C-alpha cells in the first residue's frame with residue numbers, strides 16, 4: 609500500500625472526508641457523544657490489534673489490548689454492582705451484540721424459556737430472538753414507553769409452566785423509558801416462577817443512570833442477571849462499541865477451548881476489536897467517575 613492514490617481516488621477520498629466533517633457539525637437525532645479527543649491514541653491505529661476470544665484468557669494473538677479491556681470491565685462491574693468474584697463480560701461491537709449475548713446465556717440456561725419484552729424494545733432484540741430460535745411474547749407498553757405490568761402479569765400467568773426470560777429496557781430508544789425490575793420481580797414471585805432470567809438492555813441510559821443513581825435501580829443488586837451497555841453513546845467513540853456483563857456462573861455454560869488461538873471461545877464474534885476498549889479506557893481515565901457524573905449532570 610506504499611503507492612499513492614491516483615488523482616481520481618484521491619479527490620474521491622478528500623471529498624468524502626470534507627462531507628463527513630461537515631455532517632459531523634450538524635449531526636443530531638442520534639444519542640451519541642462527539643465531544644471526544646482520542647488523538648493521543650492515533651499511533652495505535654497503525655497496529656492490527658485483536659482481542660480474539662475471552663478477555664480473561666491470554667491468546668496466542670498477543671497483539672491485543674486485553675489488559676486495558678479488563679480494566680474497562682472492572683470499572684463497569686463496580687458501577688453496576690456486579691457480584692464480587694461472580695461476574696464476567698467483554699467489550700462488544702455495541703448494544704445489539706450485548707443483547708444477543710444476554711439472550712444467548714439465558715437460552716443456554718433455559719432452552720424452553722419464553723422471552724417477554726415490551727413493544728418499545730429496540731429492533732435488535734426481536735432479531736436476536738429469531739437467531740436464537742427462542743419463543744417470545746411482546747408486552748404492551750404504557751404511554752410513557754414503560755412495560756405494562758398488568759399485561760406482563762397476565763402473559764406470565766398464562767405460561768406459568770415455562771421459564772421466564774425478561775428483556776427489560778433501561779432507556780427505550782424513543783422515549784428513554786425504564787422498566788421497573790422491582791415490579792417485574794414482584795410478578796415473578798406472585799406467579800411462583802422459579803426459573804427466570806433478567807437481561808437489561810441498558811445500552812442507552814445505563815451508564816448515566818448508574819452514575820446519577822437514578823431510580824428505579826436496575827443493576828446486579830436489583831436483580832439483573834446480565835446487561836448490555838453502549839460505549840459510543842454516552843461516553844463516545846469513533847468506533848461503535850459497548851460491553852456486556854453477566855453473572856459468571858451463568859456464562860460458564862458457554863465456551864470451548866480453541867487450540868490455535870490459545871484462548872476460549874466465549875464471545876459472540878471470534879476476532880474482536882482491540883482498539884475500541886482502549887478508547888473507552890482512555891475516556892474513563894481522563895474523566896474518572898466524578899468527571900463522568902458531571903458530564904451526566906450537564907446532559908440533563
Ligand SMILES: Cc1ncc(COP(=O)(O)O)c(C=O)c1O
Pocket residue numbers: 701702703704705730732779780781809811812838848849850
Ligand atoms: C435501547 C437500545 N438498545 C440497543 C441499541 C443497539 O445498539 P447498537 O446500535 O450499538 O447495536 C440501541 C441503539 O440505538 C438502543 O437505543
